[in-house]
Amino acid sequence: MKNDNFALSVLSIFELLFLGFILLLIATVIVLYIIDVNQSAHTIRRNYPVIGRFRYLFEHMGEFFRQYFFAMDREEMPFNRAERSWAYRAAKNVDANIAFGSTRDLSPTGSVMFLNSAFPTLEQDAALPSEVTIGPFCRSPYTTTSIFNISGMSYGALSRPAVRALSAGAAKAGCWINTGEGGLSPYHLEGGGDVVFQVGTAKYGVRDAEGQLSDERLKAIASHDNVRMIEIKLSQGAKPGKGGILPGEKVTAEIAGIRGIAEGHPSISPNGHPDIRSVDDLLDMIEHIREVTGLPVGFKAVIGDKGWLRDLVHAVKQRGLDRAPDFITIDSCDGGTGAAPQPLMDFVGLPLKESLPWVSDLLNQAGLKERIKIIASGKLITPAKVAWALACGADFTVSARGFMFALGCIQAMQCHKNTCPTGVTTHDPKLQKGLDPTDKATRVAHYQRNMTYGVGLIAHACGVTEPRKLRRDHVHVVAASGLSAPLSELHPEPITLIDDQSRPEEPERQISVTKEELVDE
Incomplete structure (x- = not known):
């Protein structure tokens, strides 16, 4: 009998707490409703009292949901997940190798590719x-x-x-x-x-x-x-x-x-x-x-x-x-x-x-x-x-x-x-x-x-x-045509020299520099 009474007492306490929570929730909604319909700074909140507030919550949370659930590995800005992941792995000094194939799209204009040598450095x-x-x-x-x-x-x-x-x-x-x-x-x-x-x-x-x-x-x-x-x-x-x-x-x-x-x-x-x-x-x-x-x-x-x-x-x-x-x-x-x-x-x-x-x-x-x-x-x-x-x-x-x-x-x-x-x-x-x-x-x-x-x-x-x-x-570097062009042609070395008396100007005529010339430098 004592156990039954104790259980009933605990149940009554939880019921009172739940009832109190419901009353507090209703009171909060009423207060927010009154605030929203009487303010003039936010149109959404005035036209849709209380419910309109969820728009700001979703807007804020959207940043994090996009990052973890919706954005692809190479979509985000300023740094995408692939870039961040490499930095994290490098900092932790863990295996940075990947398998199956790169997820990097090589077609966008401006994509950079390095030219491997037939005789790499040993x-x-x-x-x-x-x-x-x-x-x-x-x-x-x-x-x-x-x-x-x-x-x-x-x-x-x-x-x-x-x-x-x-x-x-x-x-x-x-x-x-x-x-x-x-x-x-x-x-x-x-x-x-x-x-x-x-x-x-x-x-x-x-x-x-x-x-x-x-x-x-x-x-x-x-x-x-x-x-x-x-x-x-x-x-x-x-x-x-x-x-x-x-x-x-x-x-x-x-x-x-x-x-x-x-x-x-x-x-x-x-x-x-x-x-x-x-x-x-x-x-x-x-x-x-x-x-x-x-x-x-x-x-x-x-x-x-x-x-x-x-x-x-x-x-x-x-x-x-x-x-x-x-x-x-x-x-x-x-x-x-x-x-x-x-x-x-x-x-x-x-x-x-x-x-x-x-x-x-x-x-x-x-x-x-x-x-x-x-x-x-x-x-x-x-x-x-x-x-x-x-x-x-x-x-x-x-x-x-x-x-x-x-x-x-x-x-x-x-x-x-x-x-x-x-x-x-x-x-x-x-x-x-x-x-x-x-x-x-x-x-x-x-x-x-x-x-x-x-x-x-x-x-x-x-x-x-x-x-x-x-x-x-x-x-x-990938050009607008979809094909790549040498960076040395897109940004060729200038051939016009500047003497001590003249103000440097943008060179009008430019040429490419050969690999041998660059290495000799």
């Missing part, structure tokens, strides 16, 4: 990337073999454990990490690897009380042994013509201190350097920073208007090789960012497939290609894309989102909301705890090494001993 003849020196006229030139490095990502845009993992991973892999425009944090340095310090338009980390460039702070940055180069950021691929954007909720006290700004307020950089308004200003700034720090100095830009680059080449020819930029980082218009206006992200700037060959040709034409090194950036997250960039004239490549995938990024597209589910771009401690810097540092190193190995596979298949010997005639 294993005993294969070589790792060769050493390249940047800044030969500096007090402290930088020499490295790495062809694939970590692009600019600020502490603030990235979380503390993410930067720590990237820093340690870069040291293990022997590549560099770029600080991004947010200043030099202790976490960039703690890994002990090579660091490239970026000077953004707001001069974060090297600004004085008035926001001007501070020589004392520059010297302090250069005093760290593992800071190896300085990069002046003119523009970024995802938002050319717009400065960096860090929402106020991500500007913690520590980040504010590193940047030299107020805590809790949005960190919005100017859309350009107030003290760099011409080519001469840029060269003067490069020379000044190089003199103060003793380090190689270059600049980063997404290429749009080309006239200023011709002016820059002409100015360098007049000033002398010792006063040239030590490197140019070319960013693609389809680069990434944590936050940017959609009109800029979608429609402004040139893609790397146009800008990289053009800049390489311009420097070759002027006899400056050996002096000014080219760093290519923009969706280069797989070996084929890195190999293509090297074939087009890049000396180095960098990637941001590729290394984010190595950290565990799932392309949730929430970088600007402080809600990143993998802890990469959030300062929420609850979300950061899932990102173990020690484990992810190993993955970062694996990703870099497997990238280098994959690029080497392509190079050796093409018959060259190391990746930097790839040339344009190793590449074919």
